[in-house]
Amino acid sequence: MAEVVHMIDSEVFLAFSTYATIVILKMMLMSLVTSYYRLTKQVFANMEDTTLVKTTEDRKKLVRIDPDVERVRRCHQNDLENIVPFVVIGLLYSLTGPDLSSALLHFRVFVGSRFIHTVTYVMALPQPSRGLSFGVGLLATMSMAYRVLTTVFFL
Amino acid sequence: MAEVVHMIDSEVFLAFSTYATIVILKMMLMSLVTSYYRLTKQVFANMEDTTLVKTTEDRKKLVRIDPDVERVRRCHQNDLENIVPFVVIGLLYSLTGPDLSSALLHFRVFVGSRFIHTVTYVMALPQPSRGLSFGVGLLATMSMAYRVLTTVFFL
Amino acid sequence: MAEVVHMIDSEVFLAFSTYATIVILKMMLMSLVTSYYRLTKQVFANMEDTTLVKTTEDRKKLVRIDPDVERVRRCHQNDLENIVPFVVIGLLYSLTGPDLSSALLHFRVFVGSRFIHTVTYVMALPQPSRGLSFGVGLLATMSMAYRVLTTVFFL
Numbered sequence: 001m002a003e004v005v006h007m008i009d010s011e012v013f014l015a016f017s018t019y020a021t022i023v024i025l026k027m028m029l030m031s032l033v034t035s036y037y038r039l040t041k042q043v044f045a046n047m048e049d050t051t052l053v054k055t056t057e058d059r060k061k062l063v064r065i066d067p068d069v070e071r072v073r074r075c076h077q078n079d080l081e082n083i084v085p086f087v088v089i090g091l092l093y094s095l096t097g098p099d100l101s102s103a104l105l106h107f108r109v110f111v112g113s114r115f116i117h118t119v120t121y122v123m124a125l126p127q128p129s130r131g132l133s134f135g136v137g138l139l140a141t142m143s144m145a146y147r148v149l150t151t152v153f154f155l
Numbered sequence: 156m157a158e159v160v161h162m163i164d165s166e167v168f169l170a171f172s173t174y175a176t177i178v179i180l181k182m183m184l185m186s187l188v189t190s191y192y193r194l195t196k197q198v199f200a201n202m203e204d205t206t207l208v209k210t211t212e213d214r215k216k217l218v219r220i221d222p223d224v225e226r227v228r229r230c231h232q233n234d235l236e237n238i239v240p241f242v243v244i245g246l247l248y249s250l251t252g253p254d255l256s257s258a259l260l261h262f263r264v265f266v267g268s269r270f271i272h273t274v275t276y277v278m279a280l281p282q283p284s285r286g287l288s289f290g291v292g293l294l295a296t297m298s299m300a301y302r303v304l305t306t307v308f309f310l
Numbered sequence: 311m312a313e314v315v316h317m318i319d320s321e322v323f324l325a326f327s328t329y330a331t332i333v334i335l336k337m338m339l340m341s342l343v344t345s346y347y348r349l350t351k352q353v354f355a356n357m358e359d360t361t362l363v364k365t366t367e368d369r370k371k372l373v374r375i376d377p378d379v380e381r382v383r384r385c386h387q388n389d390l391e392n393i394v395p396f397v398v399i400g401l402l403y404s405l406t407g408p409d410l411s412s413a414l415l416h417f418r419v420f421v422g423s424r425f426i427h428t429v430t431y432v433m434a435l436p437q438p439s440r441g442l443s444f445g446v447g448l449l450a451t452m453s454m455a456y457r458v459l460t461t462v463f464f465l
Contacts, residue, residue, distance in 0.1 A: 019465075021455050028452075084394055243331075250327075282358050
């Protein structure tokens with residue numbers, strides 16, 4: 001990394017940048033999965049989108065709700081609700097100068113839990129698999145938030 | 156905070172880190188409130204989740220929409236739509252070197268407005284209480300955005 | 311920008327701050343567009359909100375779904391799903407010390423694509439206009455993510 005970043009080119013910050021980018025890319029992938037399902041199952045949210053597929057059906061009937069599409073969308077929404085807090089708190093946490101090993105543990109547990117969460121959600125695996133992966137990710141973020149608050153506290 | 160952060164260990168940045176973490180934790184709490192309502196009211200979005208509760212009812216009937224759960228979810232969504240902009244613009248604003256007193260005013264007004272917003276939303280208090288708390292938070296973020304744009308402008 | 315930011319007052323970082331703020335403000339505008347539609351079309355998500363308008367209708371009937379409001383909300387949601395990744399990855403990308411011209415290209419293409427996306431969505435322009443603007447923004451973010459991963463990679 002170039003001169004600009006001398007102060008934040010610690011290994012912790014490099015690790016944060018890597019894990020944050022990977023988990024954000026995973027979240028962005030959900031958009032493409034949704035599009036794939038919409039196109040292959042011919043299920044759309046907007047009338048104008050129905051022209052994207054060839055069909056003999058009445059196009060108005062393609063603007064509908066489909067359980068598989070809704071499942072992927074809920075998974076995407078859950079990503080937004082959890083990955084955004086991880087990125088914000090993980091960035092601040094990285095700036096508090098934690099041990100590299102502690103930081104890696106937090107990042108790996110969080111990112112791993114979100115990949116497992118996606119698999120359990122999209123494949124509709126039996127609970128509590130999804131609940132646990134959600135909870136583990138939440139705890140990783142909260143543990144980092146605890147360190148941020150105890151280190152920087154200034155109200 | 157450790158050596159890594161010498162350049163951003165100003166009091167403004169410490170204050171931003173504290174308020175950002177608090178308001179993100181508040182947002183994360185909405186996930187838990189939603190889960191609590193789903194489990195106690197036995198209202199689920201996925202068939203596989205119905206196994207998380209004991210019931211004599213037909214499990215298919217537990218996959219349904221409930222007005223209280225939807226209310227909490229709308230509140231959570233409104234948090235996402237407003238707290239994410241605050242965090243991004245607040246971070247950039249903190250780097251523009253504002254007075255500590257101005258910065259604290261912005262952070263406190265925003266975070267306070269979001270706590271009030273949550274209470275007014277979840278308890279369904281009469282309008283315009285929720286509208287005002289939403290508007291005050293929006294103005295705090297826009298005021299910071301104005302300073303960022305007038306300070307760093309580079310198109 | 312003040313002393314605090316000596317290390318990140320590169321032109322790339324100034325440009326990132328400007329474009330990120332503009333595109334976040336655009337996203338926040340969607341909240342106001344939604345409110346405007348809800349008030350003028352008298353379509354609400356909460357019973358308590360119906361008191362914000364004068365009406366002779368039964369207030370319960372104003373709590374309903376409207377296709378135009380839902381369209382704006384889907385556009386807002388798509389912003390959240392795409393602008394948040396841009397901001398996170400764009401910030402990390404800016405810290406990798408890219409050429410100013412490459413950085414400006416990425417920022418301008420992304421922000422431009424999102425303004426076009428909003429126009430195509432709200433006005434329901436024929437596809438593939440919206441699909442293309444979505445895809446171009448996605449590619450801009452992915453291209454920055456590629457640079458971040460190849461520069462900082464530390465798993």
